[in-house]
Amino acid sequence: MARKNPQAKPVAAKSRPPMRKPVRHTPSWVAPIATLAGLAVIIVAFLAYRYFTTPPPVPPANEATTAQVIATITSLPASEFDQVGQGSAKKVLKKVTDQPLKDASGKPLVFYFGAEFCPYCAAERWPLIIALSRFGTFSGLATSTSSSTDVFANTRTFTFRSATYTSDVIAFQSVEASDRDGNGLQSPSAAQQALITKYDQGDTIPFLDIGNGYVLLQPSYMPDAIRGMSWSQIATALGNPESPQAQAIIGSANQLTAAICTLTSNQPATVCTAPIQAIEGKL
Amino acid sequence: MIAASVAGVAVAVYLTFVHFAAVQLVCNASGAINCERVLTSAYADIAGTAVPTSAAGIVWFAVAGVLAFLRRRRALQAWSVLGLLTVLYLVFVEIVQLGAICVWCTAAHALVLVIFLLTVTVPEPAT
Numbered sequence: 001m002a003r004k005n006p007q008a009k010p011v012a013a014k015s016r017p018p019m020r021k022p023v024r025h026t027p028s029w030v031a032p033i034a035t036l037a038g039l040a041v042i043i044v045a046f047l048a049y050r051y052f053t054t055p056p057p058v059p060p061a062n063e064a065t066t067a068q069v070i071a072t073i074t075s076l077p078a079s080e081f082d083q084v085g086q087g088s089a090k091k092v093l094k095k096v097t098d099q100p101l102k103d104a105s106g107k108p109l110v111f112y113f114g115a116e117f118c119p120y121c122a123a124e125r126w127p128l129i130i131a132l133s134r135f136g137t138f139s140g141l142a143t144s145t146s147s148s149t150d151v152f153a154n155t156r157t158f159t160f161r162s163a164t165y166t167s168d169v170i171a172f173q174s175v176e177a178s179d180r181d182g183n184g185l186q187s188p189s190a191a192q193q194a195l196i197t198k199y200d201q202g203d204t205i206p207f208l209d210i211g212n213g214y215v216l217l218q219p220s221y222m223p224d225a226i227r228g229m230s231w232s233q234i235a236t237a238l239g240n241p242e243s244p245q246a247q248a249i250i251g252s253a254n255q256l257t258a259a260i261c262t263l264t265s266n267q268p269a270t271v272c273t274a275p276i277q278a279i280e281g282k283l
Numbered sequence: 284m285i286a287a288s289v290a291g292v293a294v295a296v297y298l299t300f301v302h303f304a305a306v307q308l309v310c311n312a313s314g315a316i317n318c319e320r321v322l323t324s325a326y327a328d329i330a331g332t333a334v335p336t337s338a339a340g341i342v343w344f345a346v347a348g349v350l351a352f353l354r355r356r357r358a359l360q361a362w363s364v365l366g367l368l369t370v371l372y373l374v375f376v377e378i379v380q381l382g383a384i385c386v387w388c389t390a391a392h393a394l395v396l397v398i399f400l401l402t403v404t405v406p407e408p409a410t
Contacts, residue, residue, distance in 0.1 A: 028404050031403040031404055032400045032403065032404050035396075035399070035403070039371075039396070043378070046375050046378040046379055047378060050378055050382065117310070119310070120310055121310065150310075150383075151381055
């Protein structure tokens with residue numbers, strides 16, 4: 001009888017592979033959920049950053065300052081306008097051919113459509129007020145600023161919401177569609193809406209219809225030119241024809257003046273001077 | 284992924300068209316979500332160039348589509364990470380700098396995100 005080898009190892013009935021711990025795969029939904037959660041956190045951080053860095057609203061100027069600023073910008077010497085010419089203003093007036101636009105009294109009508117929040121409207125009101133003041137008189141103008149949460153935040157400007165305009169040669173109508181916080185303010189009349197629908201299909205602002213002879217669908221200069229400046233600082237800068245503000249604002253005012261002069265048969269002559277008539281030819 | 288890339292190219296082409304069409308800087312009378320504000324801002328062009336940012340989007344989506352077609356997964360993952368980082372920058376610009384959201388831009392951003400998510404979730408095909 002054979003003897004068992006005492007040193008032989010016992011042999012299992014079947015050889016089995018070594019046992020391994022099961023590998024736990026990360027569920028496939030973890031990566032996308034983690035990504036979306038991370039993006040949500042980042043976007044909330046962006047919103048919080050914007051909230052905490054948005055400048056506070058700037059209060060309107062007091063009555064005395066408002067009156068002084070308006071007096072300054074509406075009494076600029078004629079030599080200032082001649083010296084600036086078209087300045088650095090962009091050529092944005094677009095000639096249109098249509099039935100002349102007139103008010104009930106038969107005067108050529110200038111129609112403005114904008115909003116108080118809009119920084120580009122804020123920029124354009126300066127040259128518009130200066131140009132119109134050469135043909136008539138405003139009352140009820142008040143200072144304002146563009147939206148604090150928009151580009152070119154708190155651009156100093158005026159608002160037409162309570163303004164009236166009188167002139168022997170032209171009429172002016174304005175609509176400020178929203179206040180500086182975007183709340184509804186004024187609505188265009190049916191006739192005014194018809195102009196907007198016809199010439200401003202994109203419903204963009206500022207929009208200006210100068211007697212159906214010219215329309216303006218974009219600002220003639222960037223609000224950058226008056227960024228961070230107070231109303232008084234802007235008015236003072238307009239007294240220097242070489243300043244960037246004068247070049248932009250008075251240059252724009254001269255273009256608007258030239259367009260208006262085409263409606264008034266170049267009257268009054270003290271406004272529709274030879275330099276202005278030269279600009280008419282370049283509009 | 285290829286379908287998302289094709290859709291992204293289409294959206295980016297449209298944005299590029301709007302960029303060149305909406306050359307004026309204006310406000311929308313409603314003051315709401317505003318593609319024109321975004322597409323005519325200083326950030327609508329690649330810094331230092333006159334090339335629209337949306338044109339870079341056309342390139343990005345086209346490359347993503349090619350990588351997806353060639354099944355170059357690692358390259359597509361890296362490419363989509365780059366795209367996602369760019370999207371984060373553009374969203375930062377919209378929210379913080381401009382305070383305006385462009386719906387079409389958001390659609391393009393969403394497609395970049397979809398492509399990125401697909402690269403991290405769709406398992407590699409068995410070889």
